[in-house]
Amino acid sequence: MTTNLPHSIMAYKSFPFPPSTPVFPTAATVHAYLESYADTFNLRPYIQLNTTVQHVRWCLSESRWIVEVSTGEVISFDFLIVGNGHFRVPRYPDTPGLASWLMEGRAIHSAWYRRPDFITDTLLVVGAGPSGQDITADMSSYARVVIHSASGTTSGESGNVKMRGRITEFRSNGEVVFEDGSREQNVDHCILATGYQYSYSFFDSSVVTLEMPPHHLPIPQGLYNSSYHIFPLAMHLFPLRAKFPPWSIAFMGLTLRGIPLSLFESQAQAVVKTFAEPHTLNIQAEEAKLVARYAYLHKQLGDQPTLIAKAWHFITEAESFEYRDQLHQYSGTLDPQKVPEWEKEMWQNKGVLRSEWKKLERAGEARMWVDGIGNNGGDQWIELLRRLIRQACSKNDPGTSRFRDSVV
CATH class of the missing domain: 3.50.50.60 (FAD/NAD(P)-binding domain)
Known part of the structure; x- marks a missing residue:
């Protein structure tokens, strides 16, 4: 199987895929890319493989997270990032x-x-x-x-x-x-x-309650996992009403729409900002946003707790880009990022791009198209993707006419 997004929009912005990578790479290629990322930034010394996290609890007296792992080791941490994924x-x-x-x-x-x-x-x-x-x-x-x-x-x-x-x-x-x-x-x-399902078997009920949260406002005390969503979280990241500080823990990658790796990178910047400067997390403003989202979903879906839970982390295409921009603004980096327009363009055209790429693969022409692309920078990938869209449109393929105006 391959990715369903072009790698040039999916990659970490700080680390593009190698030149000549197929536009829609295989799982093995993505795996090699992630290993290369770890090697390039010397992350392996901080990664402990073949080890299972068995139990995590918050120690109030020490204000630290206590983590027990399968090796028998017990380690304490000031901050915790929960990044175990939700596709398992x-x-x-x-x-x-x-x-x-x-x-x-x-x-x-x-x-x-x-x-x-x-x-x-x-x-x-x-x-x-x-x-x-x-x-x-x-x-x-x-x-x-x-x-x-x-x-x-x-x-x-x-x-x-x-x-x-x-x-x-x-x-x-x-x-x-x-x-x-x-x-x-x-x-x-x-x-x-x-x-x-969202699953965190290493937490007991003192950290996360495994049930549907009370669905009537105001925002409930505690942290709930309905298996469809985690609630309540600021920015889909930080617990707001739990027994531990919201700036001590972050749940990464919960949203069900958006471009994964670049989104994780944006979230990571917000997490670092919050851990380093907890006063920047405006609790009242974030709770107001949750109340507004709940009211919006309640109006759209009615008094249906399960439907609201299913929709909670599901964001539209437009919302996914707005979310990343908001994370960048919150993080306050020296060079505030905005999701570039070309990336939105390629996201909109992802179906056409994938269809056209598969035709090139069947014709044995795919490798020729990407040979050397990326050697002279990322703009080469943007132009290649636009060439693919133009080619699809020029053939008058059904369903491609609506994309013509977006190609520059």
């Missing part, structure tokens, strides 16, 4: 019959999907997000039939891919029933791209 603990739908499929090994979560290297006759993929779409596309070259199920989808077919709506039942004989009453027979295997 799968979320499974409670569809009737699914538990039996999982127990029998006929269904797996996309968390365990690595490559389309197994042959199957009829494969079912569940989920409309990027993983569900990518796995459907990957497996369509290996399975005789791929059934892609997503809530709200109208039934249809495209080549060997069948589009179906929400599943209402998995049956032991391999039959799957959908919400419109249609059925698919003899389904061999199912991959569930149904999302993940």
Whole structure:
């Protein structure tokens, strides 16, 4: 599998991908990039691998975090950054019959999907997000039939891919029933791209309460994990009403939209600012922002705590760029950053770019396009991406006409 964003907008702004890197790199390439980052900035001495964090607690008398790890070591820290990610603990739908499929090994979560290297006759993929779409596309070259199920989808077919709506039942004989009453027979295997839970097993209830927070304002005391969101946090980072200072801990990477690595870099700047200068965190102003967001989501979704929780860390494309700008402004760096317009342009065109790049790969021309790009700076990547968009538009591909005006 590859990234679904061009690496030139996804990379840390302080550390671009190497010249000639494919526009949409593989997981192995991204892994090598992250290792190179660690080596370049001499981070390895501060990274302890093959070690599990087993328990973390706040020591009030010492005003420090006490961390117990799998080696038996107990370490205390002034500050704690929680960056364990939220794409590890799968979320499974409670569809009737699914538990039996999982127990029998006929269904797996996309968390365990690595490559389309197994042959199957009829494969079912569940989920409309990027993983569900990518796995459907990957497996369509290996399975005789791929059934892609997503809530709200109208039934249809495209080549060997069948589009179906929400599943209402998995049956032991391999039959799957959908919400419109249609059925698919003899389904061999199912991959569930149904999302993940926020999980912090190393915290007990003295740090995070594992339940839905009280959904009526004012903002509740404590810190809650609904499995859909962490609440209440200032800037999606700092606990506001917990038993420990908000400037002693930060939860990184919770938002469900945006460009990951560059967003993490912006968040890291805000975290360093808060740890170093805690007085800069305006508690009242941040609580007012939470009240406003709650009121907005309540108006949009109604008195539905679960829907509000699901939407809490989900930010729109425009909001993701505004969020990074706000983080930069808060951090007060010597050279305040703004998300550049070209990056927004490429984010808007990411679908067209990926489609055109796949065509170049199939034609055996992709390597030629990126050969030497980046040797003379990042502007070369911007021009390359714009060339890809222009090429897609020049072919009058369906769906590309709306992008013409954004290409300069």
